[in-house]
Amino acid sequence: METDDLEMEAIDIKDHKMLDPRRWVSRYADYLYTYAVFRVNDQELAHDLVQETFLAALQRVGKFEGRCTEKTWLTAILKNKVIDVYRSRSTGFAKEADTICTEDTDTDFFDPDDGHWNDRHRPARLGIEQSDALENKEFQKILEACMKKLPALWLSVFTMKHIDEESTDIICRQLKVTSSNFWVIIHRTKVNLRSCLQKNWI
Amino acid sequence: MKKPDKTELKKIAYNCKKATYLIEKQQIAKITLREQLELKIHLAGCSICVTFMQQSAVINQMARKMFHTGKADLKLEDDFKMQLQKRIDDQLDNK
Numbered sequence: 001m002e003t004d005d006l007e008m009e010a011i012d013i014k015d016h017k018m019l020d021p022r023r024w025v026s027r028y029a030d031y032l033y034t035y036a037v038f039r040v041n042d043q044e045l046a047h048d049l050v051q052e053t054f055l056a057a058l059q060r061v062g063k064f065e066g067r068c069t070e071k072t073w074l075t076a077i078l079k080n081k082v083i084d085v086y087r088s089r090s091t092g093f094a095k096e097a098d099t100i101c102t103e104d105t106d107t108d109f110f111d112p113d114d115g116h117w118n119d120r121h122r123p124a125r126l127g128i129e130q131s132d133a134l135e136n137k138e139f140q141k142i143l144e145a146c147m148k149k150l151p152a153l154w155l156s157v158f159t160m161k162h163i164d165e166e167s168t169d170i171i172c173r174q175l176k177v178t179s180s181n182f183w184v185i186i187h188r189t190k191v192n193l194r195s196c197l198q199k200n201w202i
Numbered sequence: 203m204k205k206p207d208k209t210e211l212k213k214i215a216y217n218c219k220k221a222t223y224l225i226e227k228q229q230i231a232k233i234t235l236r237e238q239l240e241l242k243i244h245l246a247g248c249s250i251c252v253t254f255m256q257q258s259a260v261i262n263q264m265a266r267k268m269f270h271t272g273k274a275d276l277k278l279e280d281d282f283k284m285q286l287q288k289r290i291d292d293q294l295d296n297k
Contacts, residue, residue, distance in 0.1 A: 022294065030278055034276045123254045123257060125253055130256075134260070140264060158265070168231065190261065194261060
């Protein structure tokens with residue numbers, strides 16, 4: 001059976017939705033790949049995750065209840081796989097979380113005594129303060145490169161919060177970080193990204 | 203609410219680390235009234251942190267846009283897709 005009009009399908013929830021596995025690759029492979037790369041920061045691993053997602057989905061075709069679109073369903077399967085990756089990295093995370101609590105990393109950015117900006121990292125106006133910067137391709141490229149340089153845990157927290165807009169509770173639980181560490185990571189990630197942007201902008 | 207005394211005020215006025223922390227927290231969650239006041243006092247006197255706040259917001263918007271509008275769309279190699287398609291077809295045909 002053809003399910004060409006996915007939008008119509010999404011609107012009419014009474015309609016029994018059908019899966020069309022033979023079209024998954026052409027319809028969703030690039031999307032799922034992009035989703036994975038942004039979250040695990042590793043292209044090779046992202047390839048594996050896309051493949052595993054499709055194969056796991058095939059096994060569960062009978063369990064699809066048609067409550068969401070095919071795309072949402074596949075994304076949910078991938079999301080669980082991404083979280084498994086985060087978990088498997090969690091021993092490394094625990095170490096990272098420890099080190100960010102020590103003050104010495106902060107002294108890079110702020111004076112340890114008065115909390116003032118250190119010269120090297122002090123924000124300067126870059127001409128990206130207005131939202132028309134969003135059309136700037138160069139800015140986008142640099143931001144992407146800077147995100148890739150973040151420690152895995154920080155990138156996971158940043159992506160889950162600012163791109164997926166997950167709740168703080170869920171992020172803390174899934175990534176096994178305490179709420180105070182969560183805020184430290186959110187803060188450090190942004191200070192770091194901004195500084196990287198400034199360094200590479202000029 | 204207890205009024206911050208002079209030395210406390212001075213601390214707030216010059217502590218950019220604390221101010222940027224509050225800026226980040228405020229984007230996601232509620233901060234207390236006292237923290238709002240502290241941040242206001244700081245930002246009134248610190249144009250550097252005002253710049254930080256603007257750039258921080260743009261970074262968030264850009265990150266969201268990069269992903270959601272598919273501008274950063276990555277493509278899988280055709281070879282990989284063909285292999286994947288074959289695996290799916292094989293599984294379906296064996297059922």
